[in-house]
Amino acid sequence: MMKTFTPLFQVPASKTPPAISATFRFSTFAVYGAIQNCKTQTKPTLKRRSAKPTKNVPPIPILTPTTPPSSSVPQKKVLVPIGFGTEEMEAVIMIDVLRRAGANVTVASVEEQLEVEASGGTRLVADAFISASGETFDLVALPTTCHPAFMDKLPTFWAVNSNLQVSGELTTSRGPALCKSVAKEICESMLLNIADDNSRKEEFDEVSWYLGHAPEVLIPVANGSEEIEVVTIVDILRRAKANVTIASVEKSLQILASSGTKIIADKTISDAAGSVYDLIVLPGGTIGSERLHKSKILKTLLKEQQSAGRMFGAICSSPAILHKQGLLKDKRATAHPSVINKLNSAVNTARVVIDGKLITGKGLATATDFALAIVSKLFGHARARSVAEGLVFEYPR
Known part of the structure; x- marks a missing residue:
């Protein structure tokens, strides 16, 4: 369990909680603590990655995102950045589990358009642009992992040969199949239980x-x-x-x-x-x-x-x-x-x-x-x- 990790439903000690981060690839050190008070910038002009024509997709008014449980405790704010080539399993599992736990999750595109094609070809649509996130976030979660194939990219004195590693307010893991474990570690509760004897x-x-x-x-x-x-x-x-x-x-x-x-x-x-x-x-x-x-x-x-x-x-x-x-x-x-x-x-x-x-x-x-x-x-x-x-x-x- 993460003793130093702020639970999603705990009342913060101060009005402005410290920003924390969870990440899953060798970009760990570039993001840790980097996004705290993002300044509002001009929304970039939408561009397509290729000349291949795509259909214009109208917004869907039918459903609204899952409503978090009512509570007097302020919602924790979470930023999940996505871009072209993001692992869709890592992004979607993290987003879903955190929202189920009651967090206010913002999916932010780092590209010049909201629509992002993930590594396996699944197309996701972000909630906002990364440049327009003028807020302080309690958690920044990068949907990338330090897969074993990339361990040599880490400084040897920081590299730990384990599937899930918690170090203070930083959590890292090794691959898409571990996303639920990471989310559980962050949330301290997860609605994805299955009987172990099955x-x-x-x-x-x-x-x-x-x-x-x-x-x-x-x-x-x-x-x-x-x-x-x-x-x-x-x-x-x-x-x-x-x-x-x-x-x-x-x-x-x-x-x-x-x-x-x-x-x-x-x-x-x-x-x-x-x-x-x-x-x-x-x-x-x-x-x-x-x-x-x-x-x-x-x-x-x-x-x-x-x-x-x-x-x-x-x-x-x-x-x-x-x-x-x-x-x-x-x-x-x-x-x-x-x-x-x-x-x-x-x-x-x-x-x-x-x-x-x-x-x-x-x-x-x-x-x-x-x-x-x-x-x-x-x-x-x-x-x-x-x-x-x-x-x-x-x-x-």
């Missing part, structure tokens, strides 16, 4: 998923989808060299996820419906799953997927969608504890359940296990282990 995976009616070509994967999203699940699944599958399409069931490409992260899809579901996919995976989110369920196009795609004998799956609350549509008949599955009792043949002893060409997962904390299980089925254990190592994630032997 096995990682159970499989029934085992069949091969091998395709002989790069898999085409469809990830439908909606306003209210769980951003951690969306980004984790997409990022890991793209790292494994699957062709992933994020499709919005909303009228616009931009969706507002459950904790307020703005994500831009690759296509609308109507445009995506013109292709055939080897695998369709539904992310969770209470509101998001309901909006996915209302999509007639997605319902048709899922029924065609099952009748054609192709793979499909869901995580968190979305297995309930498959159940409502009759796609879980004679299938064993798992889901979030809030909906698992709605399933006929529920398995509550595993984080991930595979039955034939169906895969289901419990929720946020199982998203990495869920995505790696898909990689293992499509590409084999060697590919899954390789991807896990890049995330600094312990792949089961």
Whole structure:
């Protein structure tokens, strides 16, 4: 635990709390304590990184970010800078967990535009420009890590060979798979718990998923989808060299996820419906799953997927969608504890359940296990282990 770290819900000793920072790559020393009283600057002119045309995305008024718990204690202010090439898992997991803990998180673009393309191709939209943040922040969290491959960039007297390191008010870690641990260390509480006695995976009616070509994967999203699940699944599958399409069931490409992260899809579901996919995976989110369920196009795609004998799956609350549509008949599955009792043949002893060409997962904390299980089925254990190592994630032997 971080004894010297200011908890998010503790009343500060003074009116102006000291700024602290958490970071996750060798840029640690450049940022630590650097952003304290940012002066307001003129908003830069928007520019695109390339000449490739993109659609103009209108703002979404449908949802608002998650409302923090009411409290007489002032909210802690957190700044999360993002830029081109930011690791999407590191950014989104940190943002989501901190917002769930009640922090007022500002996602700030260091580029000349709010829209930022992350390292795995996921497009995120910042809340503001870094130059326009004229506030003092209690925490500055850089979504970059000191991955083992970059340890030689650190001064030897500062380098520590551990996955998570706390030094006074500075917290650092080594990779995307450790973001939840970092957030837990910062927040001192996290809503991503999973029973330790649950096995990682159970499989029934085992069949091969091998395709002989790069898999085409469809990830439908909606306003209210769980951003951690969306980004984790997409990022890991793209790292494994699957062709992933994020499709919005909303009228616009931009969706507002459950904790307020703005994500831009690759296509609308109507445009995506013109292709055939080897695998369709539904992310969770209470509101998001309901909006996915209302999509007639997605319902048709899922029924065609099952009748054609192709793979499909869901995580968190979305297995309930498959159940409502009759796609879980004679299938064993798992889901979030809030909906698992709605399933006929529920398995509550595993984080991930595979039955034939169906895969289901419990929720946020199982998203990495869920995505790696898909990689293992499509590409084999060697590919899954390789991807896990890049995330600094312990792949089961």
